[in-house]
Amino acid sequence: MTQMRTGTEDGPSSPISEIGYPQSIPITWSMWSSDMEEYTADLRWPNSIKIYHQMRTDAQIFALMSAITLPIRSSRWVIDPNGSRDEVVQVVANAMGLPIKGQEEPAPRSRLRFDHDEHLEHALLALIYGFIFFEEVGDIVTGPGGSLMWQLTKLAPRMPQSISKINLDPVGELLSIAQYPRTGDPRDGLVIPASSLAPYVWGKEGANWLGRSLLRPCYRHWLLKDRLIRVDAMKNERFGMGIPVATAPMGATRETVMQYASMARAARGDAQSGVGIPNGAKMSVEGINGTLPDILASINYHDEQMARSFLAMFLGLGQATHGSRALGESFVDFFKMSVDATAGWYKARTNKHVIEDIVDWNFGIDENAPLVTWDEDPESRMDATDLVALIDAGAIVVDEELRTWITDRWGVSDPGPNTPVPPGPSPAVQTVPAPLPGEKIPALPPGAAAARAHRAEMRRRERWDAQNSG
Numbered sequence: 001m002t003q004m005r006t007g008t009e010d011g012p013s014s015p016i017s018e019i020g021y022p023q024s025i026p027i028t029w030s031m032w033s034s035d036m037e038e039y040t041a042d043l044r045w046p047n048s049i050k051i052y053h054q055m056r057t058d059a060q061i062f063a064l065m066s067a068i069t070l071p072i073r074s075s076r077w078v079i080d081p082n083g084s085r086d087e088v089v090q091v092v093a094n095a096m097g098l099p100i101k102g103q104e105e106p107a108p109r110s111r112l113r114f115d116h117d118e119h120l121e122h123a124l125l126a127l128i129y130g131f132i133f134f135e136e137v138g139d140i141v142t143g144p145g146g147s148l149m150w151q152l153t154k155l156a157p158r159m160p161q162s163i164s165k166i167n168l169d170p171v172g173e174l175l176s177i178a179q180y181p182r183t184g185d186p187r188d189g190l191v192i193p194a195s196s197l198a199p200y201v202w203g204k205e206g207a208n209w210l211g212r213s214l215l216r217p218c219y220r221h222w223l224l225k226d227r228l229i230r231v232d233a234m235k236n237e238r239f240g241m242g243i244p245v246a247t248a249p250m251g252a253t254r255e256t257v258m259q260y261a262s263m264a265r266a267a268r269g270d271a272q273s274g275v276g277i278p279n280g281a282k283m284s285v286e287g288i289n290g291t292l293p294d295i296l297a298s299i300n301y302h303d304e305q306m307a308r309s310f311l312a313m314f315l316g317l318g319q320a321t322h323g324s325r326a327l328g329e330s331f332v333d334f335f336k337m338s339v340d341a342t343a344g345w346y347k348a349r350t351n352k353h354v355i356e357d358i359v360d361w362n363f364g365i366d367e368n369a370p371l372v373t374w375d376e377d378p379e380s381r382m383d384a385t386d387l388v389a390l391i392d393a394g395a396i397v398v399d400e401e402l403r404t405w406i407t408d409r410w411g412v413s414d415p416g417p418n419t420p421v422p423p424g425p426s427p428a429v430q431t432v433p434a435p436l437p438g439e440k441i442p443a444l445p446p447g448a449a450a451a452r453a454h455r456a457e458m459r460r461r462e463r464w465d466a467q468n469s470g
């Protein structure tokens with residue numbers, strides 16, 4: 001392909017077309033069908049879809065996926081006007097069935113309307129399978145002023161199990177997808193153009209529209225863990241209750257020994273069980289001589305490694321014999337970052353492939369588009385200001401340990417030498433009125449005196465600021 005450039009002979013030129021290709025291994029673009037760089041045969045598409053579907057039923061993986069998806073689904077999703085005209089914002093909010101940021105609106109009827117929560121649940125399946133496509137379906141309705149407008153009614157999921165081909169152009173952009181035929185006739189396969197699709201691809205690198213599943217790093221541990229669980233079940237079945245052993249008396253014939261063997265195999269334990277044997281014979285239940293491998297420890301190890309790949313190490317803190325509160329907080333903070341990044345990924349794809357389509361098809365490509373985003377509940381978190389207010393109200397008594405933790409956690413400290421401080425006594429100094437004759441001053445509990453002095457000083461500073469703010 002020839003690269004065309006603009007500009008004068010002496011001036012700089014700018015590229016307007018591509019020369020190279022985005023994938024490391026050249027392929028036939030119109031017949032894109034597999035991840036050529038996946039070295040595990042079972043995880044090459046389309047075989048990977050079946051494997052990941054099996055993996056998601058594992059208890060640990062289910063917990064990990066729930067931990068990362070449920071906070072996103074439980075968030076309050078809204079439409080941010082983003083400087084767009086009110087008419088455009090209202091059309092997008094009606095299409096998505098979401099409230100406008102900063103406004104409290106009653107939930108609309110859901111029948112025959114787009115269900116955002118259902119779409120979000122399906123979109124997050126891309127974390128499991130690597131990708132999922134949606135076909136945009138709408139209807140023509142009467143808009144403001146009697147004009148005809150396109151109204152989104154459904155983002156129909158095209159599940160990864162139904163995709164037979166992903167067709168790309170020579171530079172790796174999506175052209176269309178093909179689905180397996182609904183009948184035995186290969187001609188019955190459906191081809192959906194990219195203009196009608198909203199693709200959600202997790203971990204897209206180059207032209208790999210198959211993405212990369214979050215479960216990919218867990219595959220080895222899931223596979224070994226599955227085998228270990230089966231071995232542990234067999235170990236408990238074979239050796240959990242011991243093995244009955246019947247010893248025939250001296251001089252017993254082969255036939256007698258076989259009779260004792262049958263008696264041992266028929267031995268059962270219940271309220272009426274018992275056995276009678278002649279003198280010299282013996283009946284016992286033998287256990288394990290020595291020790292067996294600790295299979296449960298290996299299973300826990302593989303669970304921990306899967307949690308590590310999700311940055312969800314905090315899930316194992318309650319099962320450990322030791323731990324650290326500060327370490328647990330660090331684990332939670334990192335995991336929250338990963339949840340926020342996942343929500344940001346969904347937000348970016350929805351805005352690019354859904355919101356902008358609604359605006360383009362109704363108002364033109366030059367119209368500014370609102371944004372779908374999540375609105376964090378301000379009452380669900382406490383910041384440093386809230387903590388200071390609780391201290392001032394006396395709900396929290398500050399001692400030296402708590403003061404140090406607040407300083408380390410939020411960076412809140414006493415004013416530095418360059419910070420203007422209103423005149424008056426230092427917060428560390430407590431003024432105690434002289435007692436009246438014969439009056440006893442009750443002793444304050446440890447830390448209460450400093451807290452009272454601190455609150456008095458904060459109130460004095462607030463009054464000083466109010467008087468001198470002008």
